[in-house]
Amino acid sequence: MLNDLILCGLGAMGQRIARLALARGYRIRAVVDCDPAKAGKPLHELLDTPVPERPVIISSDLDAALDGEKATVLHATGSFLADVAPLLRTFLARGHDVISIAEEMVYPEAADAELAAELGELARKNGSRLLGTGVNPGFAMDVLLLALTVPCGQVSHVHARRCNDLSDFGATVLDSQGVGLTPSAFEAAIASGEVVGHVGFRQSIGLMAAHLGWSIDRIEEHKSPIVSRVARSTPYVSVAPGEVAGCHHEAVAYCGEREVIRLEHPQQIRPELENIETTDVARITGDQTIQMCISPEVTGGAGTAACAVNAIAYLAKARAGLVHLNELPLTSPRSTYFPSV
Amino acid sequence: MLNDLILCGLGAMGQRIARLALARGYRIRAVVDCDPAKAGKPLHELLDTPVPERPVIISSDLDAALDGEKATVLHATGSFLADVAPLLRTFLARGHDVISIAEEMVYPEAADAELAAELGELARKNGSRLLGTGVNPGFAMDVLLLALTVPCGQVSHVHARRCNDLSDFGATVLDSQGVGLTPSAFEAAIASGEVVGHVGFRQSIGLMAAHLGWSIDRIEEHKSPIVSRVARSTPYVSVAPGEVAGCHHEAVAYCGEREVIRLEHPQQIRPELENIETTDVARITGDQTIQMCISPEVTGGAGTAACAVNAIAYLAKARAGLVHLNELPLTSPRSTYFPSV
Numbered sequence: 001m002l003n004d005l006i007l008c009g010l011g012a013m014g015q016r017i018a019r020l021a022l023a024r025g026y027r028i029r030a031v032v033d034c035d036p037a038k039a040g041k042p043l044h045e046l047l048d049t050p051v052p053e054r055p056v057i058i059s060s061d062l063d064a065a066l067d068g069e070k071a072t073v074l075h076a077t078g079s080f081l082a083d084v085a086p087l088l089r090t091f092l093a094r095g096h097d098v099i100s101i102a103e104e105m106v107y108p109e110a111a112d113a114e115l116a117a118e119l120g121e122l123a124r125k126n127g128s129r130l131l132g133t134g135v136n137p138g139f140a141m142d143v144l145l146l147a148l149t150v151p152c153g154q155v156s157h158v159h160a161r162r163c164n165d166l167s168d169f170g171a172t173v174l175d176s177q178g179v180g181l182t183p184s185a186f187e188a189a190i191a192s193g194e195v196v197g198h199v200g201f202r203q204s205i206g207l208m209a210a211h212l213g214w215s216i217d218r219i220e221e222h223k224s225p226i227v228s229r230v231a232r233s234t235p236y237v238s239v240a241p242g243e244v245a246g247c248h249h250e251a252v253a254y255c256g257e258r259e260v261i262r263l264e265h266p267q268q269i270r271p272e273l274e275n276i277e278t279t280d281v282a283r284i285t286g287d288q289t290i291q292m293c294i295s296p297e298v299t300g301g302a303g304t305a306a307c308a309v310n311a312i313a314y315l316a317k318a319r320a321g322l323v324h325l326n327e328l329p330l331t332s333p334r335s336t337y338f339p340s341v
Numbered sequence: 342m343l344n345d346l347i348l349c350g351l352g353a354m355g356q357r358i359a360r361l362a363l364a365r366g367y368r369i370r371a372v373v374d375c376d377p378a379k380a381g382k383p384l385h386e387l388l389d390t391p392v393p394e395r396p397v398i399i400s401s402d403l404d405a406a407l408d409g410e411k412a413t414v415l416h417a418t419g420s421f422l423a424d425v426a427p428l429l430r431t432f433l434a435r436g437h438d439v440i441s442i443a444e445e446m447v448y449p450e451a452a453d454a455e456l457a458a459e460l461g462e463l464a465r466k467n468g469s470r471l472l473g474t475g476v477n478p479g480f481a482m483d484v485l486l487l488a489l490t491v492p493c494g495q496v497s498h499v500h501a502r503r504c505n506d507l508s509d510f511g512a513t514v515l516d517s518q519g520v521g522l523t524p525s526a527f528e529a530a531i532a533s534g535e536v537v538g539h540v541g542f543r544q545s546i547g548l549m550a551a552h553l554g555w556s557i558d559r560i561e562e563h564k565s566p567i568v569s570r571v572a573r574s575t576p577y578v579s580v581a582p583g584e585v586a587g588c589h590h591e592a593v594a595y596c597g598e599r600e601v602i603r604l605e606h607p608q609q610i611r612p613e614l615e616n617i618e619t620t621d622v623a624r625i626t627g628d629q630t631i632q633m634c635i636s637p638e639v640t641g642g643a644g645t646a647a648c649a650v651n652a653i654a655y656l657a658k659a660r661a662g663l664v665h666l667n668e669l670p671l672t673s674p675r676s677t678y679f680p681s682v
């Protein structure tokens with residue numbers, strides 16, 4: 001069954017996806033994770049969900065997990081195309097559809113055009129479909145902005161600013177944003193590549209440019225520390241005044257010398273302690289100006305799991321090959337509403 | 342050529358569509374309007390645009406205008422399905438694709454399921470595609486809201502409120518909203534059907550319910566006068582304090598006894614005179630709550646023309662038959678950007 005699911009990757013995001021897929025009535029056929037501490041456990045124990053009729057045991061045997069007829073693989077093991085490509089190849093070679101939340105898979109051409117083409121061709125040959133999705137990239141700074149262009153006859157500039165809260169995240173994410181560093185250590189960590197900021201600007205820009213028919217000549221990125229004026233702490237980190245509470249990362253895309261897309265993404269812990277509102281703000285400039293604010297911002301974690309699960313039914317109707325979000329209808333949750341919500 | 346256009350209806354909206362289609366490089370092959378004052382005139386004179394290489398003469402001869410190979414008809418003659426169906430049949434019988442801005446065409450099943458099915462079947466038989474679009478219905482109170490559901494795992498309620506300004510509109514629209522009446526005359530005009538309020542709530546609700554997989558059991562509508570506390574006037578109407586400046590129209594959809602969609606649409610002249618901001622506001626309630634505000638509101642007139650012209654390229658790739666906006670990718674303007682904007 002195409003709507004049978006195989007889950008690959010049971011980190012925080014993979015678990016969110018598993019919970020939502022079960023709540024939405026999908027059958028999870030197999031679950032694979034490379035963590036030896038998880039292998040052999042029933043999925044429902046890890047998720048702390050009710051015991052199902054046929055419990056699924058978490059496996060570390062990828063080959064066995066991929067056995068059987070065509071299914072949809074939900075993939076959540078990493079962010080970068082180069083890292084996840086070997087796994088994606090394996091899924092596609094077995095004829096499965098694949099939905100990945102790897103950030104770079106939202107528009108893999110922006111990371112490695114040759115590798116993206118190779119994966120697309122492999123999918124096509126095997127009658128499979130390959131899609132990347134998530135809240136950012138995948139929604140807040142691309143698909144949502146494209147939605148706002150629908151009533152525009154001409155668009156000359158797209159601007160978005162996503163200000164979010166990192167307080168729920170653990171060490172991996174906080175380190176990647178430089179949280180807790182001194183400003184000078186932050187600059188050094190930018191230079192060394194330890195602080196990466198947001199992964200996905202080039203995907204958001206690539207997706208929007210492809211949809212709008214724009215040709216982007218140059219992208220400039222800039223990262224700067226968000227230096228806290230107050231003490232901020234979470235269960236994972238404490239930041240003193242004068243230390244770094246997060247990373248302000250921005251990307252600007254040019255067509256010739258003209259700026260056409262500007263994306264700003266300040267990410268930090270405890271923004272409310274400096275009265276900073278978390279928001280998704282956008283401005284489309286063209287034959288009309290559309291200014292939008294979503295407050296608080298669209299939730300990243302739960303939202304990305306929803307984007308992935310919602311896409312299952314839409315991807316099943318797409319052509320084989322590498323599929324981009326802008327080629328699909330809006331991937332809204334299709335289900336009877338939930339009276340308990 | 343499929344991207345050759347035939348325009349049917351050259352009122353205010355038809356003229357906007359014509360201007361934008363020309364600016365976007367489409368070839369307008371024929372233009373037909375029933376107004377004898379327009380027939381025989383070159384289109385560029387009516388539009389006050391530069392003289393083209395091959396001027397198009399406005400015709401009142403529908404049959405002649407529809408002659409030739411398959412094209413896309415942009416239709417702008419009326420709001421109601423029953424009124425426009427005979428014209429749509431004629432377009433489809435000639436094998437043309439059709440994009441209509443008739444409000445009820447955004448989800449014609451909500452107006453007359455049998456007639457919608459008949460038009461869909463006629464389109465399918467002739468290899469044509471039939472689409473209804475516009476800003477409202479078609480975007481502000483349906484497609485935009487569906488876009489906001491993409492990062493939601495579950496949705497239990499959709500709310501939108503569109504507060505717009507009628508000051509640019511002429512007598513037809515103002516009369517349909519009861520502008521300038523006394524409150525008691527307004528109530529009488531509601532009862533007699535002279536004041537219709539917004540046309541399209543049932544289409545917006547039908548489109549969203551179809552996309553979300555919801556089954557709507559009942560829709561309740563309510564219209565009330567927006568009584569002005571101050572004097573308000575436009576070139577077309579003057580309203581004294583105590584008189585009606587517009588119509589607050591709302592529609593609420595139920596699934597069983599549970600409210601699942603609430604759409605509110607206060608329309609009035611000169612809202613700024615009572616410090617009323619014009620906005621599109623939405624709230625999606627589900628496993629996350631998404632609150633959005635667009636300010637000022639998405640422009641209705643220019644926006645509807647853009648929705649129609651933008652849809653041409655997307656509809657050309659759709660299956661034959663009656664097509665709904667939620668089945669297409671986002672119909673963003675696809676073009677190189679305009680350096681002059």
